Amino acid sequence: MHTIRLLETAAEMEQLEELQRQVWPGSETDILPAHLLVTLAHNGGLVLGAYAGEKMVGLLVGFVGLYDVPDGPRPKHCSHELGVLPEARDSGVGFALKRAQWQIVRQQGLDRVTWTYDPLLSRNGHLNIARLGAVCQTYLREIYGEMRDGLNAGLASDRFQIDWWVNTKRVERRLGSQPRPALTLADFQAAEAQSLYPVDSTGTFIRPPENLAAPGGDLLLAEIPTDFLQLKTADFELARAWRFFSRELFETCFSAGYLITDFIFDKSSDRPRSFYVLAHGEATL
Template sequence: MKELEIRLLQTNKEMPLVQELERTVWGMDPIPTHQTVTAVKNGGIMLGAFDEDKLVGFSYGFTGFANGQTYLCSHMLGVHPEYQLMGIGKLLKDEQLKTARDMGYDLITWTFDPLESRNAYLNLSKLYGICDTYLENCYGEMADGLNKGLPTDRFQVSWWINSKRVTEKWNPSIAEYHRPFEVEETDKGNPVLRYDENILNLTKDGIEVPVPQHFQLIKGSEPELALDWRIKTRGIFQKLFDEDYAVVGVNRTSGPVHYYQCVKKAFIPLKRKEEAQ
């Protein structure tokens, strides 16, 4: 594979390439081209990653507006199965940041499944997004392979692209994260979350919350356990976000779980660098 070319996609001739890749990645009906073309002509951004003439990855976002703030809603990012785990998602997000910044955006948002730890590591520890919003059953029932059989709970990422958090790769200086959770294993070797909600110490500056390293394997071998992880972590994160915590990183381990790192939002610099002086 030669060096990939990443470029903007803006025409009717280019959008069917994205549709074909959508079908390959998710096995679902793709977004109509009249919608994507209209979006990119009105503040949206569609980027494609090409291996010579083959589209192997894309990111798609459209303009959003809420609470007086205009932002880019990054709705989809997909990479061809034969090209995954090659860093293409990171390349697309880096280019999306540059393009959005040039267009005048300060904020990019998107959602992801909080139990998919690989996505979490990219979004939080490599891109320096944060999350303080939990969307319960965000998309309702979905029938694709990744989502079938479970409520589609999502984290909503806020990527403040002109903040110190992003421009200087800021991380909190927490001496020690509190871990009030126990992780056991089933007979099949899958992790089980055990905790007493009454010992969740909300006075700590930093708290680490476990999530499975390989959630899709749990779904395949023990679907009831997958639902147990969904319901338990839903309650934990809803409680933390209600108490003004935000998720800022993923502590990866060699064991069956990784850990989300949660800190008080007051610690996180989200303003533009020049405004934070």
């Protein structure tokens, strides 16, 4: 069982520096320093630690930011880092940190939280979109330039920017005391969601198609690899092919008016599969 704590002191921030080194190894200049974290914590930022006993196993860092609407700038919360020690993953630590952030940000009177993540990371897609109820219609090409840390080095730093509208029923249904059960691949197939393209599943890792068909229909499924980091280590050229294919895919779909509304991690057959759900207009489940 883990607990979530608000962090404030220099000693806690030094522990958090160390935890970042373990989550994003290999590049000291990519570590948020203790002095910045203390400043954030004392000036409207949010620095959370997740603990298993007295050991810090997860972190979340965010701050109040602005976004533009026609009337002028509005406040939002910008979530910058979420990380969990490799050995503590898949036991709900990431979800617990985001849930604590949800509660605090709502108390601050804010409606919107944004953050970025690599669209090809299936675990992050499942957590951000399916479990937390964030949505996405923004694709950012190479937003962080060349990244140097061990998780990101070597590939274009394309990201989704996602929107988490924290006061909506959609989010409440997922984070409230009686969360909705996750929808399955079968649920979406029953709702006539169409697969946007076939993948080639004959090798160890799935391959994207050569060409992308024009998107049509109200509810689409877009398959991605289930373990992109493993794929990247085993077959870097294939990882690049997925980066360029998915860039075209999501840019095309977003400019055609689609919105990512759900994520499916399907473990019902021998080969686990991961899909984004893209909806047009009002077509959500």
